Amino acid sequence: MHELSVVSSIVDVVTESLAAYPGARVVEVRLKVGALASVVRESLEFCYEIATKETRLEGSRLEVKVLPVVIHCAVCNQDAELEGVQSFRCPKCDEPSYDLRQGRELEIDSIEIDEDEETA
Amino acid sequence: MTTRIVELRRGILKKNDELAAELRTRYTAAGALVLNLVSSPGTGKTEFLQHTLTDLLARGKRAAALVGDLETDNDARRLAASGAPVRQINTHGICHLDAEMIGKHLEGWEGVSLDQLDYLFIENVGNLVCPSSYDLGEKIRVALLSVTEGEDKPLKYPTLFNSADAAVITKMDIAEPCGFDRELALKNINEIRPGIRIFETSAKTGAGMDEWVEYLVKARA
Numbered sequence: 001m002h003e004l005s006v007v008s009s010i011v012d013v014v015t016e017s018l019a020a021y022p023g024a025r026v027v028e029v030r031l032k033v034g035a036l037a038s039v040v041r042e043s044l045e046f047c048y049e050i051a052t053k054e055t056r057l058e059g060s061r062l063e064v065k066v067l068p069v070v071i072h073c074a075v076c077n078q079d080a081e082l083e084g085v086q087s088f089r090c091p092k093c094d095e096p097s098y099d100l101r102q103g104r105e106l107e108i109d110s111i112e113i114d115e116d117e118e119t120a
Numbered sequence: 121m122t123t124r125i126v127e128l129r130r131g132i133l134k135k136n137d138e139l140a141a142e143l144r145t146r147y148t149a150a151g152a153l154v155l156n157l158v159s160s161p162g163t164g165k166t167e168f169l170q171h172t173l174t175d176l177l178a179r180g181k182r183a184a185a186l187v188g189d190l191e192t193d194n195d196a197r198r199l200a201a202s203g204a205p206v207r208q209i210n211t212h213g214i215c216h217l218d219a220e221m222i223g224k225h226l227e228g229w230e231g232v233s234l235d236q237l238d239y240l241f242i243e244n245v246g247n248l249v250c251p252s253s254y255d256l257g258e259k260i261r262v263a264l265l266s267v268t269e270g271e272d273k274p275l276k277y278p279t280l281f282n283s284a285d286a287a288v289i290t291k292m293d294i295a296e297p298c299g300f301d302r303e304l305a306l307k308n309i310n311e312i313r314p315g316i317r318i319f320e321t322s323a324k325t326g327a328g329m330d331e332w333v334e335y336l337v338k339a340r341a
Contacts, residue, residue, distance in 0.1 A: 002215055002250035009132045017128055027123065031132070038252050038279040085278040087311050096314030104283070106253065108128045115122045 003043040006106070007051040013108055018056050024113040026060040034067045034105040035085050041066065069103030136254055139219035143257030150234035153340040154242065156256050158280055159264035160273075161246030164290040166195045167323040168264065169243055173202035175333045176239060183239040184232050186225055188217040190245065199243075205232045216250035217242065219257060238340060248277040259285075260339060265309075266291040267300035274308045281312040286319065288332065293322040 014029055033039060041064045048062045069082040073090035079101050080090050089096050131137055147154045159165050169185060176183040184205040187195045196208035209217060209225050222242065226234065234240070242258065244251045263284035265273050268291060274281040281287065287309050295302065302320070309318055317335065321328035 002253065005214070006132055006253075009135065013128070013130050013132065013134070017126065017130075021124075021126070024124075036279045036282060038249050085282075085312075086275055088282065088314055089311075096310070098282075098314045098316075100282075106132045108130050108132060110125050110127045110129075112123060112125050115124060 003039055004047045004051060006039055007044060007047040010048075010108060011051055011055050011057055014111055015056055017111070018113075021113055021115060024115045026057050026111055026113055028061040028063055028112040029057065030063045030065065030109045030111065032065050032067055032105050032107050032109045034103040035069050036100075036103040037106045039106065065109070067102055067105055070101040071097040072099040072101050073097055074099070133253060136219050139223060140255035140257040143219055143222060144259075146234060147240070147257060147259070150237065152234050152237040152240050153260070153336070154240045154256075154258045155260045155262055155336075156242045156244060156251075156258035157262045157264060158244045158248065158251045158284075159246060159266075159290075160248050160269060163246070163264045163266040163269065164323060165243050165246070165264055166198050168288065168290050168321065169241055170199050170202050171323040171326070171329055172241070172333065172336070173199065173204040175329060176336065177203050179333070179337070181238045181337075182236060183241065184229075184237055185241040185243060186217075186222065187243040188221070188245045190214075195243065205229070207232075211245060215245055215247050216254050217244050217256060218254045222256050239336065248273070248280050252277075252280040252283050262286045262288055264288045264290055265305070267295040267298050267305075271301050271305040271308055274305075274312045278312045281309060281316075284313060284316060286317045286335070287313070288319045288321055290321055290323065292320050292327055293325045 045062055052058050070079050072079050073095055075093050075095045157165050173183050185199050186207050186209055188209045189195055190211055193208040196206045199206040207225055207229055209221055242256055261284045263281050319328055319332045
């Protein structure tokens with residue numbers, strides 16, 4: 001349960017990037033979270049409200065996009081999306097693969113902000 | 121009012137990743153092989169590590185350990201029995217070690233400097249979830265699992281096992297009374313992390329420890 005630490009980092013990163021937009025209000029913070037990132041969407045959302053209190057993110061929404069695991073299959077010589085995280089095998093040929101191409105992401109993709117015309 | 125989308129594309133744990141990258145450079149420059157040991161509480165990390173340190177010291181290697189726990193220095197005292205320098209990190213409630221904690225505890229460690237070490241072991245806080253997100257700059261991440269925990273642990277905690285470089289099964293001496301299904305455990309580990317090197321050990325009887333220590337020696341060569 002390290003979602004609170006994760007959300008605190010989100011607040012830091014977003015606050016830092018808001019320096020370039022002095023009068024802006026944050027509407028939404030959009031995350032990309034890999035299926036193997038070991039954070040739980042519900043816990044993130046729960047912690048988000050607490051951690052954003054009295055920050056420039058207060059009142060904003062958190063949008064979490066979960067990215068499935070993608071492995072590269074050396075036999076088929078192509079990337080393949082996995083349905084879950086219980087078996088790391090090519091869905092086409094069943095070959096095991098440790099060549100991960102997606103699934104560990106834990107990043108802030110973008111933020112949506114409202115700016116006053118004068119400060120924009 | 122104008123609405124604007126600002127692309128950030130920033131890693132949330134970027135600060136930790138940057139610190140870990142700095143640590144990795146320092147470890148490499150010092151010639152120290154760094155391992156991060158991760159498991160549930162009660163797997164036997166400390167006992168396993170104590171034997172590992174003792175064996176490495178007996179082979180004339182220089183090894184030290186940082187050990188993470190929420191509270192107490194019990195593990196550091198147990199590990200110190202090996203004769204290796206050990207430093208306790210108390211996280212006071214935090215469920216994992218991060219790169220900043222490691223950096224801080226490498227400073228001012230009496231009698232220990234990285235460039236005089238062959239091996240540095242980091243025993244993480246007992247937790248199979250959170251430590252998997254925090255890079256400590258280690259070369260080898262070791263996932264440990266004891267025979268008492270159930271063969272499906274790798275399936276329940278795929279993130280950690282998938283990110284590991286080696287897996288260690290501990291307490292093999294009591295595998296039989298525990299009804300441990302060895303084949304199933306090996307299959308499950310391989311399903312989550314194909315091709316991983318697996319060591320079956322007992323720190324109590326010493327079984328499998330030579331193979332593990334040989335692996336450590338080769339990994340540094």
